Amino acid sequence: MLKIHRAGHLLINPWQIIENGFISVENGIIVDISAGNSCNRLRSNISLNNSNHNISSYSSAASDTRTEVIDYGPGILMPAxxxxxxxxxxxxxxxxxxxxxxxxxxxxxxxxxxxxxxxxxxxxxxxxxxxxxxxxxxxxxxxxxxxxxxxxxxxxxxxxxxxxxxxxxxxxxxxxxxxxxxxxxxxxxxxxxxxxxxxxxxxxxxxxxxxxxxxxxxxxxxxxxxxxxxxxxxxxxxxxxxxxxxxxxxxxxxxxxxxxxxxxxxxxxxxxxxxxxxxxxxxxxxxxxxxxxxxxxxxxxxxxxxxxxxxxxxxxxxxxxxxxxxxxxxxxxxxxxxxxxxxxxxxxxxxxxxxxxxxxxxxxxxxxxxxxxxxxxxxxxxxxxxxxLSFGKIAGTIEKGKRAYFIYIPLNFSLNTSENNISEIIMRIVEYKSTK
Ligand SMILES: [Zn+2]
CATH class of the missing domain: 3.20.20.140 (Metal-dependent hydrolases)
Incomplete structure (x- = not known):
């Protein structure tokens, strides 16, 4: 089954963030990453609401394969x-x-x-x-x-x-x-x-x-x-x-x-x-x-x-x-x-x-x-x-061909990637998730 993970932002690696991102995962492997209003892997544009972890299933008659869409919300999906x-x-x-x-x-x-x-x-x-x-x-x-x-x-x-x-x-x-x-x-x-x-x-x-x-x-x-x-x-x-x-x-x-x-x-x-x-x-x-x-x-x-x-x-x-x-x-x-x-x-x-x-x-x-x-x-x-740890080829970033090791950060602040530079965003995530 194809799983599509969507969030307001994708921090695909420490230097790159994209807005409104989709990660398509098949058998635990990332097969596609896309940004914008719809996902490449969905045949028709499906509008997604922003409620936390909203999961929807879609069937494609043509390929007879099911697609599950997981919408995490407005926060950030980032590498585990x-x-x-x-x-x-x-x-x-x-x-x-x-x-x-x-x-x-x-x-x-x-x-x-x-x-x-x-x-x-x-x-x-x-x-x-x-x-x-x-x-x-x-x-x-x-x-x-x-x-x-x-x-x-x-x-x-x-x-x-x-x-x-x-x-x-x-x-x-x-x-x-x-x-x-x-x-x-x-x-x-x-x-x-x-x-x-x-x-x-x-x-x-x-x-x-x-x-x-x-x-x-x-x-x-x-x-x-x-x-x-x-x-x-x-x-x-x-x-x-x-x-x-x-x-x-x-x-x-x-x-x-x-x-x-x-x-x-x-x-x-x-x-x-x-x-x-x-x-x-x-x-x-x-x-x-x-x-x-x-x-x-x-x-x-x-x-x-x-x-x-x-x-x-x-x-x-x-x-x-x-x-x-x-x-x-x-x-x-x-x-x-x-x-x-x-x-x-x-x-x-x-x-x-x-x-x-x-x-x-x-x-x-x-x-x-x-x-x-x-x-x-x-x-x-x-x-x-x-x-x-010798896992560089399969983990560490969100990348096509790597395994789906990512985490979702439900931020407590609004994020505008055009205003916040990536260093600020990372520091806010770190401060937010730190127990200190
Ligand atoms: Zn030691």
Whole structure:
């Protein structure tokens, strides 16, 4: 059946808005977009009233196919949002971990609190969080799961995207858990794997994880350049993080010398470990950065690091609210934009942010970086995030051939596209849909 969705306005991408728009959808795929008083796909001009969600059915005798027309009203249909970095698994920890105890303290508290939570509680809160994400306009996510408990919840939910099984630690203890079976993809949900971070995961394991995702043509995600502790560890092999690993019985000295199992090429590489110029450089040296790697956070970077991200075409993913809560610092988003990069936006988990509503995250970026064009901010939460999650061909914009991932915003103000420029319109939508 052909479904025609009509609204007063269509924001088909962050740079283009059309008045009185129609989106024709067949089998979940957008087959036509038109504007004006009638829709291309309707044989006769059908006048539509503006009452909310007015649904009418029409039969075409010629083709014997039914057409359903859904009139949403005078507001805006826009692309559904994509949250490139979440940990729904940690939703039960919302409000339980103080943000002002330093990153190391936060990690310790997170581990403690998570151990104290029952699996049932973690699952229940994850389910609720996914529901909230859908209700606040998100249709795709990059969900990172360390415990593996959100896999079936994600699979059964209304949300799409990539579910990443995250690994950390040393080579031996994790290797057996990874097999070809770990990777599969179904429809708009993909299952992939992620490495936790350069300072928590051995180089051998990181390389193995990346190799597996590469072979399966799946995205790979990793936190990188988030904390000062991480930078200190990667550049000196010492400091608070080194102490933390020792305290937990993790012998990272083996990370440098475990080259026995590896071939000569890798042996040369691993002999360089632990003293890299920066976490980003470290990942590049390992061959972990390419156009299917989501490099999450990138808080402690210099221009050389940004050049590496640009050259390798890795996807920068920012979670500014979480960064500020935990590190009192923001990623230099304007500098990344200056390099022509297309950053994706994520919320991170409810253990480090108050909200997983992407409109809240967009508003935060707009407030902290008033010079960034609102279209760029919306792109981060739609087209760029969809692209980073490898869904760029089917989501992120309202476009012929893409899937019908769009949301309706019933605006509380009248809109005249000839008077309001698109930046103003986007900001009004963001303010309206934000919970702040
Ligand atoms: Zn994270």
């Amino acid at each position: 949002l994509a949250n490139a970095h979440t940990h729904f698994e940690l939703s039960a920890l919302k409000g339980k971990i103080p943000f002002n105890i330093g990153f190391n303290g936060w990690v310790r508290e997170l581990i403690k609190q998570r151990e104290e939570c029952s699996v049932d509680t973690l699952r229940l809160e994850a389910e609720k969080a996914i529901k909230t994400a859908v209700e606040t306009g998100t249709s795709l996510v990059g969900e990172i799961s360390t415990l593996g408990i959100t896999e079936d919840i994600f699979a059964d939910s209304d949300i799409g995207g990539v579910w990443f099984q995250e690994y950390l630690g040393s080579f031996g203890e994790n290797f057996k858990n990874i097999s070809g079976k770990d990777i599969s993809s179904i429809q708009r949900k993909k299952r992939s794997i992620a490495g936790h971070a350069p300072h928590t995961t051995s180089p051998e394991l990181l390389r193995l994880l990346k190799q597996q995702t590469k072979r399966a043509n799946l995205p790979f995600s990793i936190h990188v350049a988030e904390s000062n502790d991480e930078t200190e560890f990667i550049t000196t092999g010492q400091g608070r993080w080194a102490d933390f690993l020792k305290e937990r019985g993790i012998d990272f000295s083996l990370w440098k010398s475990s080259s026995n199992n590896l071939n000569q090429l890798n042996k040369n590489f691993y002999s360089k470990f632990a003293l890299s110029r920066s976490p980003v450089q470290y990942l590049q040296d390992m061959g972990l950065l390419d156009n299917s790697t989501l490099a999450v956070h990138l808080l402690n970077v210099d221009s050389q690091d940004i050049e590496i991200i640009a050259k390798t075409q890795a996807k920068p993913v920012f979670c500014p609210k979480s960064n500020f809560n935990l590190h009192q610092k923001l990623p230099d988003i304007p500098l990344f934009l200056k390099y022509g990069l297309k950053p994706a936006l994520g919320t991170d988990s409810l253990a480090s942010t108050e909200s997983i509503n992407m409109f809240d995250e967009m508003l935060y970026v707009a407030e902290k970086f008033p010079n960034i064009n609102p279209s760029e901010i919306l792109a981060m939460a739609t087209v760029n995030s969809a692209e980073a």
